Amino acid sequence: MKKIILFISFIAVMVMLAACGGTDINEKQASSKNAEKWNEIQEKGTIVAGTSGTLIAASTYDDNEELTGYDVEIMREVANRLGLDIKFEILGIDSMLPAIESGRIDVAVNDIEITDNRKEQFAFSEPYKYSYTTMVVREADNSGIKSLEDLEGKRAGGGATTIFSQIAEHFGAEVVTYGNAPNEAYLRDVHNGNTDVIVNDYYLSKFGVGAFPEFDIHLHPDLKFHPTEQAVVMDKDAETLQQKINETLSEMREDGTLSELAVKFYQEDASQKPEGEIEEIEGARLIRCDHKWEIFLM
Known part of the structure; x- marks a missing residue:
């Protein structure tokens, strides 16, 4: 019986020592890993x-x-x-x-x-870079969109895992994905009605629209939301x-x-925070699920 008690005590002491030394070991491993990529x-x-x-x-x-x-x-x-x-x-x-x-x-x-x-x-x-989110829509009628809620039932062009597509999807849009397609493919589809909207960064959207003046598209004149940092x-x-x-x-x-x-x-100096009022999406929280980013309202 004494031998059993001594053995259990020995195991307990070893566990305590391991626990006490574990922090130092973990810190050393973390420090080594931190420098590994740079080296x-x-x-x-x-x-x-x-x-x-x-x-x-x-x-x-x-x-x-x-x-x-x-x-x-x-x-x-x-x-x-x-x-x-x-x-x-x-x-x-x-x-x-x-x-x-x-x-x-x-x-x-x-x-x-x-x-x-x-x-x-x-x-x-x-x-x-500091920016915010806007929409590319058809110039003739703003693709029937006056607010974020009007994305319900619309077709939004975008990458499957981008936050912009997740925002569109959250507000009820069907996201149409393209892979690594050029800007022209996204913009042309809004122009010809295959999609209704592109939710994206202000600066990228501005230059995308400017590059194709022949398309019936523009930046939504009223919607500025979800400030961003890149x-x-x-x-x-x-x-x-x-x-x-x-x-x-x-x-x-x-x-x-x-x-x-x-x-x-x-x-424009995109390295500085933009001026003016930019709407926050109330309670928005983005979480990672199965290698995809999804937006939830808390």
Whole structure:
């Protein structure tokens, strides 16, 4: 009996020691993992960035078929200041976050919005762009939309996992998805009536509409909602990389580079918060479910 009691006491002591030392071990493992991604990138000398190449002004191809845009040039400058080469992987928006998780890419830059729930899964840099959400509708009748509630029964073009599509879907729209299609496909469908609306970022929508003056489309004149912040996305544990990128973005903000690039591509300083009243979607909360972002009202 004494032997059994001694054995149980020994096990209890071992469990207590493990528990006491567990915090230190976990902290060391976390610290090692935090630095791992940055060390890996430094060893390669190259940072791999996912982007779509299909977003006018943010990530697109110029007349010489060179990849450019606000997000692209920001990431190029960040890599340059960090002494790294950069390689862009062209991906559909629905593939970018899974590509970070799998390690296929190091970061994603594609006008991706910061949300509290995304931050539970990924690390974000400080914002490099501030914006809000609006709608592209037919100019003749605003596609019959006067409010967010009028999205009920409409057909909204968008990516399956974007927050914009989730907002449209929440208010009753049927979301029509396109994969990694160019802006023209989305905009043409609103023009010809295949869809009714595109819920999207103000700046991207403005330039999309401006690029196709022959289409019967415009920005909704009355609806400005869901203020947004866009940033570089990376692995949740890549804290050293996050710190390096944040330091570089801070330098670029202070020396005017962010403002200069924003005005170049958007003709407005998208690196600063927009002025004016922007409607919040009451109680909106975005959560991740089966690799998809869904919006719920709390």
